[in-house]
Amino acid sequence: MNFTESVRLAFGNLKSNRLRSFLTMLGIIIGISAVITITTIGNSLQKTIAATMRDLGGTNLISASVNCIYPDFETDAEWQAWDPPEMTEDEKLTYERLEQFQEDFSDTVDGVILTQDIGSVGTCVTDDGEAKVRITGATPGILDYMKLQMVCGRDISEEDNRQMKATAVVSDLFVKYACDGKNPIGKQIAIQSEEGAVQKFYVVGVYHYDPVRMGTVQDNTPERDLPTQVMVPYTYAASVNEAQQQESSMGIEYFQIIAKEGADPTQLADDISAYFAEKYYAANNNFEMYCYDMASELGTIDQVLNILTIAISIIAAISLIVGGVGVMNIMLVSVVERTREIGIRKAMGAKNKSIQRQFLTEAVVICLMGGVIGIAIGVINGFVLAKVAAIVLEQYQQEMGAMITLSVSPSFMAIVISVVFSMLIGMIFGSYPAKRAAQMSPIDALRYE
Amino acid sequence: MQSKNVIEMHGIIKRYYVGQPNELEILHGIDLTVKQGELVSIVGESGSGKSTLMNMIGALDRPTEGSYLLDGCDISKMDDEHLSDIRNQQIGFVFQNFCLIPRMSAVRNVEIPLMYANISPKKRRERAMELLEMVGMAERANHKPNELSGGQNQRVAIARAMANNPDILLADEPTGALDSKTGRLVMDLFHKLHTEQGKTIVLITHSQELAQETGRIVTISDGMIVSDTTKSGGEKS
Numbered sequence: 112m113n114f115t116e117s118v119r120l121a122f123g124n125l126k127s128n129r130l131r132s133f134l135t136m137l138g139i140i141i142g143i144s145a146v147i148t149i150t151t152i153g154n155s156l157q158k159t160i161a162a163t164m165r166d167l168g169g170t171n172l173i174s175a176s177v178n179c180i181y182p183d184f185e186t187d188a189e190w191q192a193w194d195p196p197e198m199t200e201d202e203k204l205t206y207e208r209l210e211q212f213q214e215d216f217s218d219t220v221d222g223v224i225l226t227q228d229i230g231s232v233g234t235c236v237t238d239d240g241e242a243k244v245r246i247t248g249a250t251p252g253i254l255d256y257m258k259l260q261m262v263c264g265r266d267i268s269e270e271d272n273r274q275m276k277a278t279a280v281v282s283d284l285f286v287k288y289a290c291d292g293k294n295p296i297g298k299q300i301a302i303q304s305e306e307g308a309v310q311k312f313y314v315v316g317v318y319h320y321d322p323v324r325m326g327t328v329q330d331n332t333p334e335r336d337l338p339t340q341v342m343v344p345y346t347y348a349a350s351v352n353e354a355q356q357q358e359s360s361m362g363i364e365y366f367q368i369i370a371k372e373g374a375d376p377t378q379l380a381d382d383i384s385a386y387f388a389e390k391y392y393a394a395n396n397n398f399e400m401y402c403y404d405m406a407s408e409l410g411t412i413d414q415v416l417n418i419l420t421i422a423i424s425i426i427a428a429i430s431l432i433v434g435g436v437g438v439m440n441i442m443l444v445s446v447v448e449r450t451r452e453i454g455i456r457k458a459m460g461a462k463n464k465s466i467q468r469q470f471l472t473e474a475v476v477i478c479l480m481g482g483v484i485g486i487a488i489g490v491i492n493g494f495v496l497a498k499v500a501a502i503v504l505e506q507y508q509q510e511m512g513a514m515i516t517l518s519v520s521p522s523f524m525a526i527v528i529s530v531v532f533s534m535l536i537g538m539i540f541g542s543y544p545a546k547r548a549a550q551m552s553p554i555d556a557l558r559y560e
Numbered sequence: 561m562q563s564k565n566v567i568e569m570h571g572i573i574k575r576y577y578v579g580q581p582n583e584l585e586i587l588h589g590i591d592l593t594v595k596q597g598e599l600v601s602i603v604g605e606s607g608s609g610k611s612t613l614m615n616m617i618g619a620l621d622r623p624t625e626g627s628y629l630l631d632g633c634d635i636s637k638m639d640d641e642h643l644s645d646i647r648n649q650q651i652g653f654v655f656q657n658f659c660l661i662p663r664m665s666a667v668r669n670v671e672i673p674l675m676y677a678n679i680s681p682k683k684r685r686e687r688a689m690e691l692l693e694m695v696g697m698a699e700r701a702n703h704k705p706n707e708l709s710g711g712q713n714q715r716v717a718i719a720r721a722m723a724n725n726p727d728i729l730l731a732d733e734p735t736g737a738l739d740s741k742t743g744r745l746v747m748d749l750f751h752k753l754h755t756e757q758g759k760t761i762v763l764i765t766h767s768q769e770l771a772q773e774t775g776r777i778v779t780i781s782d783g784m785i786v787s788d789t790t791k792s793g794g795e796k797s
Contacts, residue, residue, distance in 0.1 A: 116675065127663045455659045458620060459720070460648020460676040463640055553620050557659065 117472040124473055125480075132477060135441045138434020139481030139536065140488065142427045143529045147489020148496070149423040150525035153416045155497045158520060159504075160412055170406040171221075173368040173380045177204065177361055178401040196397035203362030204391070206272075206346055215386070219374040224367035225250045227348045230304035232338045237300065239291035242284070243338035244302055246310060248348020254280070254318055256367065262286075264296045264316030271315075271344040279312035282320040282339035302341065310351065312343055368402075376404040431532065434481070435540040442474050442544035453548055454556025467549035474541020475534055482533025489529075490521045565629070566727050566760045567594035567617060572626035574612050586612045588783045589626070594762065596727070599754045601763040601771040604780035611732070613780060614764050618653060618730045619646040631727055648676050652721030656733035658713040660705040666716045667692060667701040673723040691719035695749060711742030718749055729753065729761045735770065747773065 125132040184190040213223050229246040254266050262283050271278045286295055295314040303309045320339050327337065370376045380402035387400035453466055497519040572590040577583050586609045594600055604610040615621040616628065619635055628636045635646055660669045670688040692698045695715040705713050714734060721729055735743030753759045763774060771777045779787040
């Protein structure tokens, strides 16, 4: 009697006892489907988050901000009496000092993104029309960083920044409404702020205005009245603000760091914090450079998902063991019920190991079928839940201004492990009943009524 | 014509609970020889030890003492594995209560010994159908035992016993559960197998009437052979 024979016999037997077979499988089905459901959701979420992060600007970004460390206040009075610490000129972060930082970290840092707005919304009037704008001073690479596409011309350059040039990159919407679609490159534009101050810039480039990137998808303002960003050199914006005494008492407080490919952003974030602590705040521990990277954020979510997966897996494992004991129980009953059959088979020449294999195969087939049904249910569950998640996420999608690409994918590893595990359960919990069946004396078995 | 000995038992002793206070000796030294092609009946009251002797002949059990040569091989010291092969190849069992597996059709029941003989499913089915044809049950091949009468079930059981063309057919009260008419049919079948195929048949029964049909009657009482008569040759021992 070979293997396929045993499997056929097992199926025949399970079929003749459908309800019982199904109930026996139930424990296994619940256990396996729970694991597959949770791993499918976990896997889908991980992939979705990773894809969204990539979309948002990637995991190679580190946000750095200068933090003032507050003491623990016991009472309101204490807080009232507290004098915020001051920064000395040497401790303030400037554009030049950031350049120095970038040089010190040239091995691991690809660039530093700084932005500073001039005023709030302004208006630009030309001979061809007018448009609302927001002037943003930025370091080179801002368009890349914001994942905006160049339409024509060039981005703000290193040189623009160094020489504090009054150059500007405008949006295609600006071109449409202020220039009536005419190429504005090389032309001078004048922007009047709400306060009345006028800034003049030479247009050097045009970018494509992407509402998703700019976070204005849900903005109901008509396109014509939408203030679009005019990118100008950071240094220029800083000098304007300085002249208007709009600068911060703490210098540059916030900037973005783009890590080089291959550099570990989490490690880099720690290194940067340490660098500033040593170089700037060694004598003044009221301040710190707080760095935070997208990758570690992603890691945290991963960790939460992993803990969740482990917790569910433990519950599932318990369910599987209970299911396995159920299988063993039913197999023992089945052995007793089929005592005569065992006797007959033995009289007909069945060897002990044939009998053992027959019962073991039956247990494995029960568990394996339970496993397969469980996997199917788990995958369906995972898809349904992920679809629900997608509907919920869709509402956030536009608010967040990021494309969330939901990908549902059951974990292949989990499926393989589930199949192997359910087979293993069948073998472990089926072996004792099978052995009992095999060791029956043929005479006693034949005489059993 | 001197035919060879199929069964050769010498000094068979069977004890149960050996070494325990309730040790019980069922067979007290049986000597029995059966030649090829004989139709022997073993007769005895219940409790006489004839079932134990049948288990011994059928290689379902091993004697505590003595030797048992089946077709020249001593099987009294064989392990379970080899005994299974002996039962599969050399012995065909027919039981009083048919001992068919209820959830399997007649033809599948007949296939069981063939399956354990590692015969391919296709050949198995052919052989099983051939056997059912022989016992006149081919039309009922796909019926389950509970859809067949007692006599029909016993014919299926005989087909099954013949599956691997064994040397010995061992029938334990084959008509015990049947009415006299169907019992007659079954007995006719045994006679047919004996005369046409030259099978060695050992019939265990408590019925003297049935025993009279056979060529040789071995009477067992209290674990001992008390008489062994051959019709043509009179008292043997």
